[in-house]
Amino acid sequence: MTPKQPSERIRKSPEQVRAAVHQAVIDLLTATDGADPTIPAIAQRAGVNHTSIYRRWGSREALLADVVTTRLERDSPLNDTGSLRGDLTAWVRAGVDSIRTPEGRLLIRAVALSMPGSADAQTERDQHFRRRLQSIENIRERATARGETPPPLDQILDQLLAPLYIRAIFGIDPPASGYPELLVNRLLGT
Amino acid sequence: MTPKQPSERIRKSPEQVRAAVHQAVIDLLTATDGADPTIPAIAQRAGVNHTSIYRRWGSREALLADVVTTRLERDSPLNDTGSLRGDLTAWVRAGVDSIRTPEGRLLIRAVALSMPGSADAQTERDQHFRRRLQSIENIRERATARGETPPPLDQILDQLLAPLYIRAIFGIDPPASGYPELLVNRLLGT
Incomplete structure (x- = not known):
């Protein structure tokens, strides 16, 4: 033994x-x-x-996704701000704060790196995104319950998630101030 | 010997x-x-x-960036379509066509993976982006020469490049039709 x-x-x-x-x-x-x-x-x-x-x-992918999501949720729990615009702005602000830290940037990058490249791995990627987008879905559901009409998830992916991820992956700093409001204004109109 | x-x-x-x-x-x-x-x-x-x-x-990063850019330019040389909207739509269409192929997706992913993670490596990342964004700069310059007012590069990064890259990296298919027009409409207004 x-x-x-x-x-x-x-x-x-x-x-x-x-x-x-x-x-x-x-x-x-x-x-x-x-x-x-x-x-x-x-x-x-x-x-x-x-x-x-x-x-x-x-899997390692699932673990990395869990670490990223947990830290984002811990660093900024997403409370109901009373409006879709407020909730989305708070969500983006949490993401921006996170990618301003080397640790947050490395984490998002690690999740991207760990994504399987092949088309067969669709299920794993879907799982990552389901988990990652759950907080967005919660925001959309609260908005619908208030009588607001939230944009489709796909559009939120393109206009809020994509800019944050791409900046984290390529290390391009977001504008120094007002970036969450800017992205949300582009999404919802001013 | x-x-x-x-x-x-x-x-x-x-x-x-x-x-x-x-x-x-x-x-x-x-x-x-x-x-x-x-x-x-x-x-x-x-x-x-x-x-x-x-x-x-x-470096490997520079080589990968060269491969990606060369193939995009070869597969769809960007001619002057006569308008900013036309040029940007053609640019996005080339990107969408590329990320629909496994090869194109793997290439963009490889560029993202090869980006240095640390903040010290800003110069290398800048070089990659300068090269990658050169075709966008050309489109912006042509627009300015025509008397059009193109959006800032940073906004084009967020609204055109970011959605394509994120979908390539995470393997999320773009909508089956009209996606280039959709992204450009969101950027320029309809």
Whole structure:
């Protein structure tokens, strides 16, 4: 019998595992300037078994998407501002704040990098986007409940998500001020 | 003395080197489902010395950007259509046609993947974007010469480039028809 690793002697709660794994992803991305971290490397750094990571997240793509979404939600919980315009502006502002940090930029970039390139992998990509767009769907549903008419999801993808992602991936700074309002004005009209 | 490789016995012209290297990039991207090809692998496949690649392109990022831009220009040379709206629509149409092919999608993805993640690498990213946006600048200059007022480059980045890139990177199909006109209408008004 091989001796157990020290990390396994102290059993972690599921929440501790999740926090340790998330932190390991961030640490590795920051340390390697965004090179795509492998699951064994993440597991080692987090002090957990790599099988736990596969069991819990299924794939590296799903794990990265979970880290990005969780951090965005934690950094700026999206409360109901009372209007579609207010909600979308708050959503974009959270994204802009995030891509202004090296960590946030590396995370979004990592999600893009981890997307499977082939057309067969449609399901995995769909899953990522469903999760990532869930907060947008919530905003759209609240708007509809208020009697507002939100733009289709596809248009929000093109006009709000795409500019943020492309700037994060290519490292192009957004305008210094007023960018969330600018993007939302272009989407909804002024 | 080590024997020369067969490929080096027949000396290639600069144009032949360029064509062979470009084709090798496409072949490798297609074969590996978009995994970022290394310069030694590209050199081997193209039958050229990897030092020639470094000498000519300087970096893998510059090479990938050159391949993408060259293919876009070859597949749809951007003639003067007589109006800003016509020119931009033709430009987007070329991009949409390109990301509908697996090869085009892998290429744009590869450019995104090859972008350096760190903030220090601003110069390289700027170079890529200058080259990539040159065709947009040409369109803007023609418009200004006609007395039209083109939108700023930054807005074209957000509203035309970003949706195409994000769809290429994440493999989200653009709407089946009318997408170039839709994006240009959103940019210029209908």
